[in-house]
Amino acid sequence: MSAADKNYTEAQYLEADQYQPRTRTGRIANYVDQRVGGTGIVREFGRKVFPDHWSFMFGEVALYSFIIVVLSGAFLTFWFDPSMATTRYSGSYAPLQGVDMSTAYATALELSFDVRGGLFMRQLHHWGALLFILAMSVHMLRVFFTGAFRKPRELNWVVGCALLILGLGAGFTGYSLPDEVLSGNGLRIIDGMMKAIPVVGTYLSFFLFGGEFPGDEVIPRLYTLHIFIIPGMILILIAIHLFMVVVHKHTQYPGPGRTERNVVGYPVGPVYAAKAGGFFFIVLGILCLISGTFQINALWxxxxxxxxxxQAGAQPDWYIGPFEGVLRLMPGWLGPIPLEFVIPTPWGGNSVATPVLVPMIPIAVMFLGMFIWPWIEAWITGDKKEHHLLDRPRNAPTRTAVGAATVTFYCIMWGMGSNDLIATHFQLSLNDITYWSRVLIFVGPVIAYILTKRICLALQRKDREIALHGHEAGIIEVSPDGGFHERHKLPSEYELWTLVSYEAPAPSGPRPNAKGKVTRVEKFRAALNRMFFEDRVEPVSRQEYLEALEHNGHHDGATGLEAAQSQEQITAGHSGRH
Amino acid sequence: MKALTQKRRHPFAFVALLLLGLLLTGGLYAAATTVNEAQASNLPEGYTSEQVEEGERLFVANCATCHGMNAEGTDAGPSLVGVGAASVDFQVGTGRMPMQMQGPQAQQKPPQFNEEQTAQLAAYVASLGTGPAVPEDEYLDVDQGDPSRGGELFRINCAMCHNAAGAGGALTEGKFAPSLHGVEERHIYEAMTTGPQNMPVFNDANIPPEDKRDIIAFLKTYENQGTPGGFSLGFLGPVSEGLLIWTLGLALLIGSMVWLTSRSS
Structure with missing residues (x-):
């Protein structure tokens, strides 16, 4: 409801129109307000309520680090010249004086050594980029593991995924700009991957590089992508992302008084806005601290x-690490059989570089799965409801296990990206690390899945135990007849709310369609559904709770009574969600 | 000649021939061995015979277990005939030899012999056969070197294994290229000429002594310039940077987030 929607009488309009503030400040404020409509904006947004939890702030960090990266990047553009024309370096870095290099590299060196504050800004830009993608990734992990992507936020999840991909693109294009050996190696891998695509690969590569690699056009092209197209797209998607957050309202963790129909938290104005604004400067401060103390990408x-x-130790920035790792993981030969083969064609034959192509499959599947996971999960569970209350990760064991398996898969590829450094720093054999990882990449996710699911279920059982029988107080009592017994402290009603308010549906089984036929697809869905929900720990029901109270009452009546009084609200809150 | 043809069937002719043959072979053999001995006892340039003798004593006591009593090599260690003084000066001078234990590669440790003893060992090994000598001071003087030319040579020839900043890197099966920071000029030069462990040999035809000096000049310039951008994080590039942002960066962030939201509902 904005102010414009309300019906005002003619008199009220006149009064507002002719309102004359008495002070000078008031007159200025009124002048602006009449033209900008600030009152309406503040009334609308200032009263919006945001739930407060530290884990909700990673998105903000991503936004702030993006702003910092844009601002520091703008500074860099004043000096950086993305030209591949050859020049002879004559700047102040002695070990490169008199060396022929591209203008791009020369100006990057100039920024580092001859522009006041240039090195700091370059480092701020680079550290900011690392943090930007880190914050997006952790934010996505938070959203995934708490189920915040569920209806009605599926599309916003997709926007977020697209932002991550664009972030990777922005990072990689930026990494390649200085035109030194390290970034050139990165571009060479991209070139190799493109050329590995059968039939059209060479053409694609020639198209990007304007001829045979490295050519003299790729840096200016990447520059346009890096400073104009990709950041522009990121900006647009951020706008859409934030708009959707406002439309959907923020999710909240289950807790006392929190339901699917309300949002419990702080209004934006004034405290929350001040905190969020201040947080920008905290993020900036952390980044400046790191940029001022730790060297990054010493391109000289x-x-x-x-x-x-x-060069030894040639690696991409962290977010491209898994791509590098999976290439290092892939064998070129299986025993005596080469994995690369040639398709005979009338014009001579096309070689298919399987060792380069195959590793891209798991990466592609992982990213595709990320995009469509909300629909996969909704299809399997058959859940069509809106969700504004988050899941505690333990209360969605299968989703959490799938997430953990994916994270494990990612981390193995990631670790392999630095297998040479693992070898030198832990005094291991590079070959052995690679062989073991080739096994681990298949076995690791399965182990992670099983372990995570078991841990989640165990935690749920623990929650149930606490809800029904309370915490172990650590006090052992001896009864008159000589029996030993530990006193239990029942959870408070606030805690109880968190412990019992979740859903654990039973497997639903295949359902017939409109024609009354159970299709094969439906059977498959039902099988997945069973996998999802087969192992479950039911939340404590009202009946169970009352029985448990009665049982506990024999031991410590007072606490039981207190809990019993609050119990009405608990079950009301629980059932109110349906 | 007639006398010879007549006497060739003389009963003693065979004996005379045999004697002649034996004398010739024996004489030739004796001559050959003396030549060999003359070579072996040739003093390597710049060393005294006392050094060679003392070196042999040290060698027998400390090295012969693996390299054999005459440095001819055993299953446990290679022959040292012809490896030259430079090789000994590098391996012993950096503490790699005597080896602590058999492994993929000899590990560096505090040197076991002092300068004098190292020179004696070098003299002994150099006396076994010609090989690269310890470099002259002229080629170790970094002030005469050109660091930017050296940098180019370093990037083309050395950085593949030793990393662009000389921080070292991994090789196959637990072998590695060590860090070059803090390595003495002489040892860098000797490593290039002798190719210790898994390193290839860069002889004077490949990289002339002046170019080696340029490379050393580059490494020393690099070492002395410090790190312009702050802590180097081990000169390891993006991996240690990623590690830092995921540990320190994330910890600082989460800390501030928890602090900001600590006084909420």
Missing amino acids: NYGPYDPSPV
Whole structure:
């Protein structure tokens, strides 16, 4: 409801129109307000309520670090020249003086050594980029593990996924700009991947690089993508993302008084807005601290790009690590059989570089799965309801287990991206790490799935135990007849709310369609549904709770009574969700 | 000649021939061995015979277990004939030899012999056969080197294994290229000429002594310039940077988030 929707009488309009503030400040404020409509905006947004939890702030960190990256990046554009024209370096970095290099590299060096504050801004830009993608990733993990992507937020989840992909694109294009050996190696891998695509690969590569790699056009092209197209798309998607957050309202963790129909938290104005605004400066402060103390991408080490050398320890930034890792993981030969083969064609044959192509499949499946997970889960569970209350990860054991398996899969690829450093720093054999990881990449996710699911179920049982019998107080009592017994402290009503308010549906089984036929697809869905819900710990029902209270009452009546009084509200809150 | 043809059927002719043959072979053999001995007893340039003798004593006591009594090599260690003084100066001078234990690669440790003893060992090994000598001071003087040329040579020839910043890197099966930070000029040079462990040999035809000096000049310039951007994080590139943002960065963030939301509902 904005102010414009309300019906005002003619007199009220006149009064508002002719209102004359008495002070100077008042007159200025009124002048602006009449033209901008600030009152309406503040009335609408200032009263919006946001739930307060630290884990909800990763999205904010992503937004703030993006702003910091844009601002520091704008600073860099004043000096950086993305040209691949050859120049002879004559700046102040002695070990490169007189060396032929591209203008891009020379200006990046100039920024680092001859522009006041340039090195700091470069480091701020780079550290900010690492943090931007880190914050997005952790934010997505939070959203996934708490089930915040469920109806009605599926589309916003997709927007978020697209933002992550764009973030990777922005990062990679930026990483490649300075045109030194390290980033050139990265581009060479991209070139190799493109050329591995059968038939059209070479053409694609020639199209991107404007001829044979490395050519002299790719840096300016990446620059356009990096400073204009990708950030523009990110900005648009951020706007859509935030707009949808306002429309959907924020989710909240289950807790006392929190239901599917309300939002419990702080209004935006004034405290929350001040906190959020202040948080920007905290993020900026942390980034400045890191940028001022830790060197990042010391591009003067690598030297001007030359396609022949690949230096030890050549790795991409962390978010491209899994892509690198999966390539290192993939064998080129299986025993005596080469995995690369040639398709005979009339014009001579096309080689298919399977060792480069195959590793892209798990990556593609992972990202595709990320995009469509909300629909996969809704299809399996048959859940069509809106969800504004978050799941505690333990209360959705299968989803949490799937997430953990995926994270494990990612981490193994990620770790393999730095297998050489693992080898040197832990004094292991590089070959052995690779062989073991080839097994682990298949076995690890399965182990993670099983373990996580068991841990979740165990935690749920523990919750149930606490709800019904209370916490162990650590006080042992001896009864007159000599029996030993530990006193239990029943949870408070607030705690109880969190412990019992969740759903654990039973497997639903295959349902016939409109024609009364159970299709094969439906059977498959039912099988997945069974996998999802077969192992379940039911939340404490009102009946169970009352029985348990009665049982506990024999031991400590006072606490039991207190809990019994609050019990009305608990079950009311629980049933109110349906 | 007639006398010879007549006497060739003389009963003693065979004996005379045999004697002649034996004398010739024996003489040749004796001559050959003396030549060999003359070579072996050739003093390597810059060393005294006392050093060689002392070196042999040290060698027998400390090295012969693996390298054999005459440095001819055993199953446990290679022959040292012809490896030269530079090799000994590097391996012993950096503490890699005597080896602590058999493994993929000799590990560096505090040197077991002092300068004098190292020189004696080098003299002994150099006396076994010609090989690369300890470099002259002229080629170790970094002030005469060109660091930017050296940098280019380093990136083309060395950075593949030793990392662009000389921080070292992994090789196969537990072998590795060590960090070059803090390595003495002489040892860098000797490593290039002798190719210790898994390192290839960069002989003077491949990289002339002046170019080696340039490379050393680059490494020393790099070492002395410090890190312009703050802590180096081990010169390891993006991996240690990623690790830092995921540990320190994330910890600082979560800390501030928890602090900001600590006084909520």
